[in-house]
Structure formats: C-alpha cells, structure tokens
Amino acid sequence: MTTQSSTEYEKYYVPEKSKMAICATIGLFLSTYGAASIMNDMTFGDPGVETNSWTIFWVGLFFFSATLFAWFRIAIKENIAGLNSAQLKKSYVLGMFWFIFSEVMFFLAFFGALFYLRNLVGPWLAGEGEGGRMNHLLWEGFEYNWPMSLTPQEAVGGAANQPIANMGSFTSAEKSMAFGEAAAWYLWLPMWNTLVLLSSSVTVHIAHMGILDGNKRKFNLWLGISVVLGMLFVGLQILEYYEAYAHYGLTLNSGIYGSTFFMLTGFHGFHVVMGMTMLLIQWLRSVKGGHFTADDHFGFEASSWYWHFVDVVWVFLFLFVYIL
Amino acid sequence: MGDHHHGPAKGLSRWLFTTNHKDIGTMYLWFSFAMFILGGSFAMIIRAELFQPGMQLVDPAFFNQMTTLHGLVMVFGAIMPSFVGLANWMIPMMIGAPDMALPRMNNWSFWILPPAFLILASTLFMEGGAPAFGWTFYAPLSTTYAPPSVTYFIFSIHVLGLSSIMGSINIIATVMNMRAPGMTYMKMPMFVWTWLITAFLLVAVMPVLAGAVTMMLMDIHFGTSFFSAAGGGDPVLFQHIFWFFGHPEVYIIILPAFGVVSQIIPAFSRKPLFGYDSMVYATAAIAFLSFVVWAHHMYTVGMPVAGELFFMYATMLIAVPTGVKVFNWVSTMWRGAMTFETPMLFAIGFLVLFTIGGFTGLMLSIAPADFQYHDSYFVVAHFHYVMVAGAVFSMSAAVYYWLPKWCGRMYNETMGKTHFWISFIGFNIAFFPQHFVGLAGMPRRIPDYALQFADFNMLSSIGAFIYGASQILFLYNVVATIVAGKPTSEEKTWDGAEGLEWTVATPAPYHTFETPPQVK
Numbered sequence: 001m002t003t004q005s006s007t008e009y010e011k012y013y014v015p016e017k018s019k020m021a022i023c024a025t026i027g028l029f030l031s032t033y034g035a036a037s038i039m040n041d042m043t044f045g046d047p048g049v050e051t052n053s054w055t056i057f058w059v060g061l062f063f064f065s066a067t068l069f070a071w072f073r074i075a076i077k078e079n080i081a082g083l084n085s086a087q088l089k090k091s092y093v094l095g096m097f098w099f100i101f102s103e104v105m106f107f108l109a110f111f112g113a114l115f116y117l118r119n120l121v122g123p124w125l126a127g128e129g130e131g132g133r134m135n136h137l138l139w140e141g142f143e144y145n146w147p148m149s150l151t152p153q154e155a156v157g158g159a160a161n162q163p164i165a166n167m168g169s170f171t172s173a174e175k176s177m178a179f180g181e182a183a184a185w186y187l188w189l190p191m192w193n194t195l196v197l198l199s200s201s202v203t204v205h206i207a208h209m210g211i212l213d214g215n216k217r218k219f220n221l222w223l224g225i226s227v228v229l230g231m232l233f234v235g236l237q238i239l240e241y242y243e244a245y246a247h248y249g250l251t252l253n254s255g256i257y258g259s260t261f262f263m264l265t266g267f268h269g270f271h272v273v274m275g276m277t278m279l280l281i282q283w284l285r286s287v288k289g290g291h292f293t294a295d296d297h298f299g300f301e302a303s304s305w306y307w308h309f310v311d312v313v314w315v316f317l318f319l320f321v322y323i324l
Numbered sequence: 325m326g327d328h329h330h331g332p333a334k335g336l337s338r339w340l341f342t343t344n345h346k347d348i349g350t351m352y353l354w355f356s357f358a359m360f361i362l363g364g365s366f367a368m369i370i371r372a373e374l375f376q377p378g379m380q381l382v383d384p385a386f387f388n389q390m391t392t393l394h395g396l397v398m399v400f401g402a403i404m405p406s407f408v409g410l411a412n413w414m415i416p417m418m419i420g421a422p423d424m425a426l427p428r429m430n431n432w433s434f435w436i437l438p439p440a441f442l443i444l445a446s447t448l449f450m451e452g453g454a455p456a457f458g459w460t461f462y463a464p465l466s467t468t469y470a471p472p473s474v475t476y477f478i479f480s481i482h483v484l485g486l487s488s489i490m491g492s493i494n495i496i497a498t499v500m501n502m503r504a505p506g507m508t509y510m511k512m513p514m515f516v517w518t519w520l521i522t523a524f525l526l527v528a529v530m531p532v533l534a535g536a537v538t539m540m541l542m543d544i545h546f547g548t549s550f551f552s553a554a555g556g557g558d559p560v561l562f563q564h565i566f567w568f569f570g571h572p573e574v575y576i577i578i579l580p581a582f583g584v585v586s587q588i589i590p591a592f593s594r595k596p597l598f599g600y601d602s603m604v605y606a607t608a609a610i611a612f613l614s615f616v617v618w619a620h621h622m623y624t625v626g627m628p629v630a631g632e633l634f635f636m637y638a639t640m641l642i643a644v645p646t647g648v649k650v651f652n653w654v655s656t657m658w659r660g661a662m663t664f665e666t667p668m669l670f671a672i673g674f675l676v677l678f679t680i681g682g683f684t685g686l687m688l689s690i691a692p693a694d695f696q697y698h699d700s701y702f703v704v705a706h707f708h709y710v711m712v713a714g715a716v717f718s719m720s721a722a723v724y725y726w727l728p729k730w731c732g733r734m735y736n737e738t739m740g741k742t743h744f745w746i747s748f749i750g751f752n753i754a755f756f757p758q759h760f761v762g763l764a765g766m767p768r769r770i771p772d773y774a775l776q777f778a779d780f781n782m783l784s785s786i787g788a789f790i791y792g793a794s795q796i797l798f799l800y801n802v803v804a805t806i807v808a809g810k811p812t813s814e815e816k817t818w819d820g821a822e823g824l825e826w827t828v829a830t831p832a833p834y835h836t837f838e839t840p841p842q843v844k
Contacts, residue, residue, distance in 0.1 A: 011838070011839070012422050012502070017333055018431070021431035025432065029436075033479070039475050039545045040475050043544065044472040091501050094425070095429075098492075099489075102493075105531040108531075108535075110535055110539075112564075112568070116564060117561065121553075125553060130626070134553065138553065151556055152553060152554055153554035153555060165464075165469075166554045166555075167467065167552065170552070252542070255557075256556035256557045257556070259542070259557065262548075263542065
C-alpha cells in the first residue's frame, strides 16, 4: 500500500531528549504554588505569621525564566546549525499563529464580560426589562449610567444595608477615564497612548521591510525605535494608573467600571510588556549576535505578529473602554 | 548533526526527558488511568453515602468536596488527557509523520499535568477543605463562600489550560503540516479529523476558562466585582463565561470518541466507513454549533424569553449532525461481515448508550421542560450516558483495538469481553434508574434524599460498585498483556483494519515514518 519516498520532503528534525520540559515544569509549579500562597496569605492569612510564599514564588519564577532562556537559546542554535527544514519552520509559524489566536480568545472573555455587564446587567439592576425585579428586591434606588457614578451598594447606603452578602465594599470613581474637557484634549493620556502604540506598529513594519531587503541598518534602527515606543507606552500607562488612583478615585474596588477598566487595560499592558521584551530580545540578537537575514528571521517575525496583535487589542480597548 | 536511529533511553530519564510521541502518549494514557481510578474512588464514596437515605458515612461538606473533585478529576484528569495520549500515539502513525510537530513542547504539555493535579488533590488536606462548589464552580459559591483552597484550585485550572492549549497547538501543527505526501485532508482517518476539530475547540475555549477563573481570583483577592451585583456585576455572568467554555468542552470530550468509533466500526464490519465526507462535515457542524448553545445549561437563571428560545432551537439543531453520525455508523454495519471482538463490543455499546444520552440531551434542550429537569438526577443520568458510556467506553475500545500494535502482545479476549459485559451491565444498573429518580424530583449534589428514592438509589450504588470493579479487571488485563500477553508480530492485528498505523511493524518501532510514506 505504501512505498518509502524521500523525494518530496526533507528529513524532519526530531530533537534528542531534552531536560527543558521538566525544568520548565518545576519552575512553573513553584511559581504558581508560590503565587497562590501569597494571595492566600494576603486574604486569609494571619499577618503576624511569617511565610515563605514569596521565596517559593521568586525561586520558581527565576527557574522558569532561566529555563525559557535556555530553551529559546537551543532552538535558535539549532536553526543556525541548519537543522530546521522548511517544513519544521512551518510548524513554528503554525504554533505562533494558533498561540496568538488563543490570546485573542482570552481577551474576548473580558470584552464579552464588558458588553454583557454594560448592556444587560446595568439596566437590569436599575429595574429595566426582564431582569428588572432585582432592583425592587435588592437595589432600590439604583440608577444606571456608564461609567457607573454610583454602585448598587452605595445606592442602598453601603455594605451594611445591602440584603445579600458579598466580598467587601465597592465605591464608585469620582471621575471616569473617558474623554473629558474638549479644551484640554492634549492632556488626555489615552489619545497619546493610542498614537504611540499605533506608530510603534508602523515602525515594526518598517523594520520588517528593512530585513526583507537585507538592510540590517534600517532593521536595527526601526526595531530599536519600536522598542522605545513600547517603553513610552508602558510609562504613559503607569502614569495613567497613578492618575486613576491618586486623582480620579478609580481603583479595582470601583464597582464594575473599575473592574473592567483595570482588568482590560491591565492585561493589555502585561501583554505589551511581553511583546516589548520579545522585540527587545530580537533587537539584541540582531545588534549583538548578528542574527537574522533577509530569508531567515522568524524570531523577529513572530514577535512582530505578537506586537501587531497587542496593537489591535488596544484599538478595541480605546474604542470600548475609553470612547464609547 | 547525525541521524538517531536508536531506541529509547534507559531508566527514568527516558520518561522525564523524552521527545518521542509514543513515550509521551504512553505517559498520558497511564496518567489518565491513574486519575480515572482517583476520580472513580471519589465516585465510590458518593455512591456509598447515597446507598441508603439519611446521613451515613461522610458529612455534607465532605460530600460536596467529593462531587466537586470527582467531576474535575474525571473531566480534566481522566477523559481529556486520555484522548490527548491517544492522539499522541496515533496521529503521527495515521498520517505518516515521524513525530509530533513540536516534540519538546509535547513533553512539557504532559509534564505540567501531574503537578497541577498534585495541587488540586492537596486542597483536600488544606484548612477549610477542598473546593466544594461543584465542578462548574458557580459564583458566588466559588467566590464569596469559597474555602481558601479555591486559590490553589484556580491556579491548577490555569496550568491545566496551558497544557491543553500547548497540546492542541501541537496537534494542529502536526495535522496541518506533517501529513505524508498524498495524505490529503479528505483522506485522513476520521480519528485525525475529529482531533483536528477538537484541537480548534480547545485553543478557542481554554483561554475563556482562564479568563473566568482570573475574574474569580480578582474578585476574591483584589476587590473587583465581576460576579457581585453590589458593585454592578452579576453572578450569572460567571455562568455565561463558564458555559461558553463548558459547552464546547463537552464536545472536546466526545469528538475524539466519535473518531475512535469511526475507526473501529468499519474495521469489524469489514466495510469502509459509510458517508466519510458527511462525517467530516457533521463533525465540523457540531463544533460550530457548540459555540452558540451555551445558555441551555442555564435556562432557569431568568434569561429573557428571546434568549431561551434562541438557545433552545440552536441546541435542537445539534441533533441533526449528530443524527447523521449515528446513521452513518449504523449504515457502516449494515450488511457488513461483522465480528464482535472486545473493541467492537465497546464501540457498539458506545453507539447504543451514547444515543440514549443524546436523546435525553434533546429532552433537556426543551426550555420549558428543563425547568422540571434542571439540576435533578435526570441531568446526572444524561451526562454520565454521554461521558462514561460515550467517552470512557470509546477509550476502552481504543485501548483494546490498538494495544497489540503498541506492545506487540495480544490481550486476553475472554477477559476483555468479560470486562465489557460487566461494565455494560454495571453502568446501566448505576445510571438508568437515575433517570427515574430525577424525573420524580431528586436533586443532584445532595447527600440525603427523600425515602421514595431509596430503592432506586441502592440499585444505582450497586451498579456503580459493579462498574468500578470492572475497571480493576481492565487494569489487570492491560498489565497482563504488556507483561505476559501472547506475542504477535502481525502488522495487521485485525483483518478489517485500514490505515497507515497497520502498515508498520508490530510492536510499533520507537521511530516510525522517518521518511514519509507515499499515500496513494
């Protein structure tokens, strides 16, 4: 039924046994266990008791990061040694593509929560529509607007007066992050953030064109600019969080507006840091290691896809969290 | 670098450091069986408590921990990893690939599972006990009222999700990129097709589950109010997000089982699979529909009527592609030269019992009727017909079907058939009566019940013990086969079996298809 043929396909490189997976497992196990313990110490623990949760977490995280560093190093060395056939390279491309797809779905969960809460739950809590009975039974006097200016808890006069249990007190923000005074538009941070991140996507693309032409100088320059723009974005975002906590009264406790605002922008910010680190490593590889040629630069390409993905998420964030 | 035409490494390092799809598949299979025994022993405690009305053996809080962990361990520890193990073993051999596309990541996907379950199982010994909010972990039970161990539960779910996502990416890359020349998509064995579609589902919904548990984590520790109405959130939001993951999840469990049955029924009917193309399209249709039916798990939460109607009709629509599949399996057997070895018995058992589970699912999909059935033992009966008689029966079938290829030894047929009949009878004694007590109003997840349910519950417990015991026989048969089974070197163990895996030597060499075969 079958005949052996090696004419069409090159040999697929199946790596020798590797310690990477088991080391990464140990690192992941320690860091997740440590992280869970830290949070439990914080919420349920006795403040007087010393625990070693932070130590476990840091040891685990260090071990995990070191393993990933070694792992990527091996993968890069294999590629430089010419072990990767065109077919294997396609596996990496597919892997990165579906990884980004899974990230998209992660953000979709948070955007879905935002839409559901804003368009259905808010009006229901205020007594509208088919879920409206909640208002008379539980949250008498709550009126809904977005960004939420008064949480249902505040509407009934605080946690002591509310008829159901929950986990703490939710106070609404004094001011929202939405666009404020038209006269001072240039002080609106999200707009600058958008400009910075969108231009960094363009500069990454210019760097990509550079490497496709084999122009390493152009590549290094524009990739470096992209990393700097990424850092600028993170800096502005830190400033924005500072403003939110210090001057807007907007915190994680600020009801559902604060929850969705910080979770969406927070996870986005975390992904920006990851993407920026990836781009920075590619830049160092290119400048210090002399890696990448016009037809072999997947490490950069994957990082740039990730960067564009982070950018697209921001566009939706800007639209649904800040503007609408 | 040179070729490595060598066998496995010696000792423990073979398993810890391996990049071989067969080794990794073996580890997945053994791990999932260990979890099956663990989750099964939780079930035995549940059934022992329910043997008679009144509080008998355990206190209610521990009973709740048992139902919760039974569900979690069976879904995430037993069924899902078992099919991933099967995928690891069979997909490269079925499509003529030398290994999985990303072999080191493959090893990592497996090895993060045992620590994740170690964390989950260790919650049993923590202050406040293990999670006791049901495997669906609805807020606010899992947030406001949860024991402190919930944090560990959340992180173990994160790690399990990571494992599933990496495993699925690997399967997608393997199937899309590593098929042998001539192995076009529409020539792939059904098992490969069902796994490809399952992997898409996993990559799409595991991140959503990660989002759900992250929101829980934030609500518990950092003061957000996603699931708390006092801050403008909604506990029902949790259910929407959970079931957006959860409904595709049940197809993630059952689609590979469909694939296994689609391999085995043609082999023992000595006929090609009837309606191969329609099988592929039906699988894709089921996967697509699984994204738009989630709220049928939550008809009673007070959704708008328009929502109830949409989810009811969308759910009923799934019966159409599923019906296509059942029709095709029956038509494959029609006028076939059938024999009834153990894999075929399990496959036919699957076909009959899964169809019953599918029909009770159709009953549950009717929104007005579901107000009666919701959270009753009828639901428990329904999903055990699908999960146990569906997924686990097909897994047993798969083990008997491919075991000779894996280890070059033949299992004991008499013992295999005995295993089937005891399982089949025990399973039906355990779960068929639960339809009746459920329709009569016995709620699920309660350690005590009204006296009129006593007889059926005792019957149910006896059946569960029989089914549980039959798994010991299964374990014995498999171990005996590996250690001392009758050696066989026939390439084709079953004369009706088709596919590339039956063209390689028996037992399958450590490396297969280092140069791809030409498929005509």
